[in-house]
Amino acid sequence: MGGRLVACSCGDDLRDCRRPRGCQHCSVWHGFAYRGPDLSFQPPGRAPGDGGSAVHAGGAARHSEIAVIAGQQRRVIENPISGERIVVRQTAEETGGELFVFDLFLPPGAHVPARHAHPIQEEQFTVLAGRMRFRLGRRIIAAGPGETVVVPVGKPHWFGNAGTEVSQARVEVRPALRTEEFFEANETMARAGHFLGTRLPRLSDLARVLLEFEREVSIPNVPPLLVRGFLAPLAWLARRRAGGRD
Incomplete structure (x- = not known):
């Protein structure tokens, strides 16, 4: 899927850039925002016309929910304290460790607990629904549907839902490492x-x-x-x- 890149990994806000497909600070060419395969999505809990739905497996206390997306079962990881809901799209095993892809859902008012950084990973958010707010270092960035924010390696950041509806973002983490286990x-x-x-x-x-x-x-x-x-x-x-x- 496409999208308008909001922030380059160097920190440049591309909405103010005179060259909308390139960064005026580091000259990186931004031909597209989303580098992974086109992964259509139906939110868990809905029953779309193509038969997708959310099912619950045996009432287990951990990882009990499975989302059925395009005929494939995808695990749901949910943090009841922070409100984060993660639907796994591509695992480290499936990508040979290259990346971990998931859909992130945040209810209104939800956010990560604290600023943090990823020492050797780049994190990319493409907002699909709702509005999100990001803090990259000292920069505050608001992003809506179709906009992408790239968090560079080692950059302190924070993010949350900035609207009144549930926000949804497609997130890519490169390399995958043990990110899925961290969420678990x-x-x-x-x-x-x-x-x-x-x-x-x-x-x-x-x-x-x-x-x-x-x-x-x-x-x-x-x-x-x-x-x-x-x-x-x-x-x-x-x-x-x-x-x-x-």
Whole structure:
């Protein structure tokens, strides 16, 4: 699918660019916004005319919902604390680790809990429905249907629903790494009641996740060695609470 690129990976807002298909700061040619295959979508829970629907598998407490899209079963990962709902489109296994593609749904008022960065991954959002707001460093970017925001490697960012309706975005993460497992870990903690009222996990559980997925997510502007030194004792505490061993 096509789309109008809103922000280049160098941080240039292309809506103010004199060359709408190219970045005036880094001269990158933006011939198209979406680089993956054309993946048509029907939101989970609806029964479109082509027979797509959402089904529930056995009432399991974890990963219990499966979306049927174009005749294929796709897993749904949902965080009941943050409101994030993820429908997996392409997995790391299916793309040889090149990328992880998912549809992100956010209800009105929902947003990620805190600013974060991806040390070695680029993240691309193409808004399909509703409106979203992004913060890239100090830049605030609003995006609507057909617009794409690219978050460069290592860039601190935050995003949320900026409208009054459910927002939907197609998200590509390159390379895939263990991003899907990271989302699963957050869902598991949320359903187990390991989150505080701030939408963040308990500090010890957060430490454990940040250490386990340090290639996928990081705390902005804090040296990794300092993070590891501070979080390691807390992660050990989380393992003890969970009944694990070193």
